[in-house]
Amino acid sequence: MSVKDNAQTIIKNIEEACAKSGRSVSEVKIIAVTKYVGVERAKEAVEAGIAHIGENRPEGLIEKSEALVHANITRHFIGTLQSRKVKDVLLYADFIHSLDRLSLAKEIEKRAERPVNCFVQVNVSGETSKHGLSIEDTLPFIESIKDFSKIRVVGLMTMAPQTDDHELLHSVFRKLKQLQLTVAGKGWHHAPCHELSMGMSGDYQIAVEEGATYVRIGTALVGKEG
Numbered sequence: 295m296s297v298k299d300n301a302q303t304i305i306k307n308i309e310e311a312c313a314k315s316g317r318s319v320s321e322v323k324i325i326a327v328t329k330y331v332g333v334e335r336a337k338e339a340v341e342a343g344i345a346h347i348g349e350n351r352p353e354g355l356i357e358k359s360e361a362l363v364h365a366n367i368t369r370h371f372i373g374t375l376q377s378r379k380v381k382d383v384l385l386y387a388d389f390i391h392s393l394d395r396l397s398l399a400k401e402i403e404k405r406a407e408r409p410v411n412c413f414v415q416v417n418v419s420g421e422t423s424k425h426g427l428s429i430e431d432t433l434p435f436i437e438s439i440k441d442f443s444k445i446r447v448v449g450l451m452t453m454a455p456q457t458d459d460h461e462l463l464h465s466v467f468r469k470l471k472q473l474q475l476t477v478a479g480k481g482w483h484h485a486p487c488h489e490l491s492m493g494m495s496g497d498y499q500i501a502v503e504e505g506a507t508y509v510r511i512g513t514a515l516v517g518k519e520g
């Protein structure tokens with residue numbers, strides 16, 4: 295399937311999920327996760343009208359950013375971020391989806407020249423294999439970085455378990471939505487927290503039904519090479 299055909303299918307599915315949950319399609323942005331594919335496939339995604347590109351390694355982010363330098367895209371860093379890579383990632387990423395610890399916040403605060411749009415990553419399901427703060431630790435963590443002038447918590451991000459259990463997926467995404475509303479309700483200047491980065495190839499419709507504003511789609515959109 296061409297990226298364009300895949301994009302059309304995904305948009306149709308998102309429209310359905312929005313209709314089902316009474317949301318507006320304009321609230322949902324698609325991030326093409328290009329970590330499995332080369333720059334040609336990433337270019338096809340841009341040509342198909344996808345304005346957001348996501349990568350999980352600094353090297354991939356730099357490679358795609360440079361290849362797409364003349365395209366008007368927004369770049370998302372979605373992977374685990376090591377403190378020593380912060381400097382590189384700040385040069386290329388418009389959004390960081392994986393803020394999950396104080397040491398990383400401190401490094402961003404030290405290196406950034408302007409406020410950085412960050413999602414705080416939450417491990418809603420509690421699987422030990424997953425990164426992210428627990429639900430209980432998220433609010434105290436965000437409060438603890440209140441005085442960091444270079445961090446803007448735009449929203450929360452999660453990765454759901456790999457499962458076909460739709461009830462479980464609904465409940466994971468719903469919990470993140472509730473937490474997002476709690477954070478936003480604090481009215482903290484550094485944490486408007488209006489966005490929800492959740493939903494991947496296997497579960498994005500459910501995530502949209504539960505309030506996702508950014509879905510991160512790799513396999514179902516650009517495929518997987520190699």
Ligand SMILES: *Cc1c(COP(=O)(O)O)cnc(C)c1O
Binds near residue numbers: 514
């Ligand atoms: C790889 C990845 C995705 C996309 O995964 P697919 O299942 O291929 O859509 C989304 N989010 C993160 C954080 C990823 O690492």
